[in-house]
Amino acid sequence: MGLGWNRVIYICIFIYLCIDISLGSSKELEGIEHRTIKANGIKIHIAEKGKEGPVVLFLHGFPELWYTWRHQIAALGSRGYRAVAPDLRGYGDTDAPGSISNYTIIHLVNDIVGVIDALGVDKVFLVGHDWGAGVGWHLCLFHPERVKAYVALSVPYAPRNPKVKPLDAARALYGDDYYMCRFQQPGKAEAEFAKVGTEMVVKVLLTGRTSGPLILPKGGLGSNVDPSHPPPLPSWLSQKDVSYYVSKLKKSGFTGGLNYYRNLNTNWELTAAWTGAKVKVPVKFITGDLDVIYNSSGNKEYIHGGGFKRYVPNLKEVVIKKGVAHFIQQEAAEFVTDHIYKFINKF
Numbered sequence: 001m002g003l004g005w006n007r008v009i010y011i012c013i014f015i016y017l018c019i020d021i022s023l024g025s026s027k028e029l030e031g032i033e034h035r036t037i038k039a040n041g042i043k044i045h046i047a048e049k050g051k052e053g054p055v056v057l058f059l060h061g062f063p064e065l066w067y068t069w070r071h072q073i074a075a076l077g078s079r080g081y082r083a084v085a086p087d088l089r090g091y092g093d094t095d096a097p098g099s100i101s102n103y104t105i106i107h108l109v110n111d112i113v114g115v116i117d118a119l120g121v122d123k124v125f126l127v128g129h130d131w132g133a134g135v136g137w138h139l140c141l142f143h144p145e146r147v148k149a150y151v152a153l154s155v156p157y158a159p160r161n162p163k164v165k166p167l168d169a170a171r172a173l174y175g176d177d178y179y180m181c182r183f184q185q186p187g188k189a190e191a192e193f194a195k196v197g198t199e200m201v202v203k204v205l206l207t208g209r210t211s212g213p214l215i216l217p218k219g220g221l222g223s224n225v226d227p228s229h230p231p232p233l234p235s236w237l238s239q240k241d242v243s244y245y246v247s248k249l250k251k252s253g254f255t256g257g258l259n260y261y262r263n264l265n266t267n268w269e270l271t272a273a274w275t276g277a278k279v280k281v282p283v284k285f286i287t288g289d290l291d292v293i294y295n296s297s298g299n300k301e302y303i304h305g306g307g308f309k310r311y312v313p314n315l316k317e318v319v320i321k322k323g324v325a326h327f328i329q330q331e332a333a334e335f336v337t338d339h340i341y342k343f344i345n346k347f
Helices: 005-029 066-077 105-118 131-142 166-174 188-196 198-207 239-252 255-261 264-270 299-304 307-311 333-344
Strands: 033-039 042-049 055-059 082-086 124-129 147-153 283-288 315-321
Touching (some): 033 105, 042 066, 055 066, 055 105, 066 082, 066 124, 066 239, 082 105, 105 131, 131 147, 147 333, 166 264, 188 255, 198 239, 299 307, 307 315, 315 333
Parallel strands (some): 055 124, 147 283, 283 315
């Protein structure tokens, strides 16, 4: 029995749409080039688009890669900017030194200074998210002469509290199962991640919409999720995206990224000289109203009550996107890109 022309036409349209959707991400990645540079004693992989124009340097967070900025790189690289995103130390195709002591904020900032030098420019527009935002704040603090303006996502500048170490403060507020505290013991979080699988970890982290502090279940991140029913992927995250993250994280492992957390108290000791210091470069801050950090203890009051502005006197704008969680540069990609473009285009 024949299908009938109407059905044939519908099938052809369906196949066309599927092909178009599957190629969408690939088309966006066209023109993004990859290379490895040497900086601060390690090899750093960078993705870039745009040969000329001012450099916009993107810094990712945990457990991400350069890839989290794919939308922004494609857009700004086509708008006259040179868009560059490295895999940070310990991630993806960048070197991952073995020792925890090789992941202090001094190492991380010096990596970025080395990247800027390798790009052959004196200053960059800087964009950072999550741990990348933390590195960005410290770059602005240590080397303001290298930053034209800074767009920070999710993580506001946190002035050093001389009275209490950050992990001690986190444990007092949220308990031992707070994710930063649980990440401290070398090998433990890695073993928990291995038990549930890299893909599950990626899906749980990227799709999570916890509105309060991130408290881990006893078995570790993702252990309370039925493997046969993983979190459904939202419209902004495809299986192809997940697979890319998984392929690179399986190569690098999670230890490098976790070592950032294992240096929180060490960083506190290393930055004693910057107690009370202010970030003086021009800044725009963007976050979602469902972001786990925005909804953590005291952050809303700090951001909106004058504390943030006191320590970042050139804070030009705070943007809160309704209905969006932590990975705002992916979930609200066009919104974030437009805000970055409008801000840096002023300088």
